[in-house]
Amino acid sequence: MSESAPIQLFAKQQKIYPKRVWGRYRKIKWLVMIVTLGIYYFAPFLRWDRGANAPDQAILIDMPNRRAYFFFIEIWPQEVYYLTGILILAAVALFCVTSLAGRVWCGYFCFQTVWTDLFVWVERLVQGDRNARKKLDESRWSFTKLRKKALTHVIWLLIGLCTGGAWVFYFNDAPTLFEQIMHFDVPMSVMWWIIAFTFTTYLMAGFAREQVCTYMCPYARFQSAMFDRDTLIIGYDAQRGEPRGKGKRTSPSHAWLRHHETRSEDRASLEPVSLHEQEASAGNNRKIGDCIDCSLCVQVCPMGIDIRDGLQYECIACGLCIDACNSVMDKIDLPRGLIRYDTTTNQEARDAGAPVASSWSHILRPRTFYYAAIMALVGGIMLYSLLTRSPLELHILHDRNPLYVLLSDGSIRNGYDVKILNKTHEDKTYTLTLDGIENATLTIQGAGHLSPDALPVFADSIGHFRLFITASKPAGGRHTITLRITDRDTQLSHERKSLFVSDQ
Numbered sequence: 001m002s003e004s005a006p007i008q009l010f011a012k013q014q015k016i017y018p019k020r021v022w023g024r025y026r027k028i029k030w031l032v033m034i035v036t037l038g039i040y041y042f043a044p045f046l047r048w049d050r051g052a053n054a055p056d057q058a059i060l061i062d063m064p065n066r067r068a069y070f071f072f073i074e075i076w077p078q079e080v081y082y083l084t085g086i087l088i089l090a091a092v093a094l095f096c097v098t099s100l101a102g103r104v105w106c107g108y109f110c111f112q113t114v115w116t117d118l119f120v121w122v123e124r125l126v127q128g129d130r131n132a133r134k135k136l137d138e139s140r141w142s143f144t145k146l147r148k149k150a151l152t153h154v155i156w157l158l159i160g161l162c163t164g165g166a167w168v169f170y171f172n173d174a175p176t177l178f179e180q181i182m183h184f185d186v187p188m189s190v191m192w193w194i195i196a197f198t199f200t201t202y203l204m205a206g207f208a209r210e211q212v213c214t215y216m217c218p219y220a221r222f223q224s225a226m227f228d229r230d231t232l233i234i235g236y237d238a239q240r241g242e243p244r245g246k247g248k249r250t251s252p253s254h255a256w257l258r259h260h261e262t263r264s265e266d267r268a269s270l271e272p273v274s275l276h277e278q279e280a281s282a283g284n285n286r287k288i289g290d291c292i293d294c295s296l297c298v299q300v301c302p303m304g305i306d307i308r309d310g311l312q313y314e315c316i317a318c319g320l321c322i323d324a325c326n327s328v329m330d331k332i333d334l335p336r337g338l339i340r341y342d343t344t345t346n347q348e349a350r351d352a353g354a355p356v357a358s359s360w361s362h363i364l365r366p367r368t369f370y371y372a373a374i375m376a377l378v379g380g381i382m383l384y385s386l387l388t389r390s391p392l393e394l395h396i397l398h399d400r401n402p403l404y405v406l407l408s409d410g411s412i413r414n415g416y417d418v419k420i421l422n423k424t425h426e427d428k429t430y431t432l433t434l435d436g437i438e439n440a441t442l443t444i445q446g447a448g449h450l451s452p453d454a455l456p457v458f459a460d461s462i463g464h465f466r467l468f469i470t471a472s473k474p475a476g477g478r479h480t481i482t483l484r485i486t487d488r489d490t491q492l493s494h495e496r497k498s499l500f501v502s503d504q
């Protein structure tokens with residue numbers, strides 16, 4: 001029995017030199033890059049007035065004070081479920097978009113794609129297009145090579161520095177920190193984050209590039225679970241393009257296109273022209289497909305793959321091969337779309353000469369409705385809880401040991417930890433009241449001047465109090481009680497249930 005070759009789980013990186021390309025999808029990518037980078041770099045400088053006792057940065061994660069701010073939304077650590085909701089929404093939205101349009105997130109919006117695109121643009125700007133870069137890499141070291149390489153890496157590092165700098169702005173007051181950076185007066189902890197993000201950006205976008213998508217990102221591996229026959233994917237039309245080759249284009253592909261461009265009611269009179277028929281009818285004149293085998297679609301691909309080999313998990317659906325091929329088709333005066341976004345259902349229908357479904361049918365399908373329903377449900381719950389969010393909250397924790405104390409006069413005393421969350425940006429005074437036990441006395445421990453009638457809590461903070469409830473021994477061992485705090489200015493109140501224990 002012959003020994004089988006070991007399975008290769010990792011292939012050594014082959015440097016890819018993506019060629020410049022123009023076209024509709026390249027323009028969309030430029031636009032997305034400008035918008036996403038613009039948001040990332042400048043959003044921390046947006047201001048949002050929240051009053052005197054709160055930061056005025058529109059988007060801020062305030063770690064020391066344990067708050068997150070997003071325009072009019074302020075999230076406390078107790079409200080981390082909002083974060084869960086946002087993550088669920090983001091995940092389902094990603095599933096929905098992937099099931100509709102394949103890996104458009106990867107091809108246009110993913111930070112790895114956006115920064116790699118930017119780094120390749122810099123590389124091209126300094127070192128030239130694909131052939132020039134290849135030639136430079138293959139050439140011996142010279143002053144010109146050193147200058148171009150050094151300039152490229154310096155610009156990459158500067159972009160990395162801006163990226164790391166912008167990241168820490170989201171966790172600090174951006175204008176203040178910017179001024180500190182300008183004066184080289186940055187706290188050490190902040191400095192480490194900037195350094196870490198500078199080098200992460202430099203390594204990931206400058207060197208690792210497509211390896212991140214191929215080996216590090218799990219999304220590429222499980223995306224196929226979200227694909228179905230109605231998902232838009234980028235595909236090469238082999239029936240039209242093959243057999244590929246150089247030479248003068250003759251009729252077969254045009255006959256094929258005529259067939260598919262014909263209105264559906266006229267299609268019955270036309271039979272699809274199969275390759276076999278094309279070749280048979282061609283006689284000695286070998287018919288060739290529309291692909292002239294120029295390899296431009298491969299040269300522009302940032303993942304270094306040949307889409308003509310079929311859908312591959314490395315493909316990030318960026319559409320650059322479509323732009324490249326369309327430009328070739330324009331030059332040789334053939335219709336565009338040899339490589340295009342299409343669904344498997346439509347592709348098979350075209351191959352079989354059957355009518356092609358309307359573009360809505362791939363959007364309006366059960367899977368889309370499930371995803372939309374989940375997003376509407378989660379979004380609705382989050383919106384409702386945001387709109388009905390109370391600016392004050394009460395938390396009560398009954399003592400576990402001892403559960404109660406029998407006092408010398410025969411009355412029973414229970415102890416509680418009380419927390420009052422003042423989520424407003426004003427200092428407040430609250431009144432604490434009790435329901436559920438007759439003639440009970442409320443005392444606040446350790447602060448003689450404090451009474452349950454007037455508990456002060458600073459703006460945007462939590463007031464901690466130690467509460468004792470004393471009552472003559474009621475019948476029964478455990479009694480449900482209701483504690484209520486009321487804002488003395490607005491009369492807004494919040495209540496919690498707890499227990500009063502008088503027997504084991």
Ligand code: SF4
Nearest residue numbers: 301315316318319321
């Ligand atoms: S084959 Fe390459 S160029 Fe074409 S969409 Fe996929 S990743 Fe982009």
Ligand code: SF4
Nearest residue numbers: 291292294295297325
């Ligand atoms: S760009 Fe178009 S014509 Fe050129 S090799 Fe690719 S598929 Fe064929």
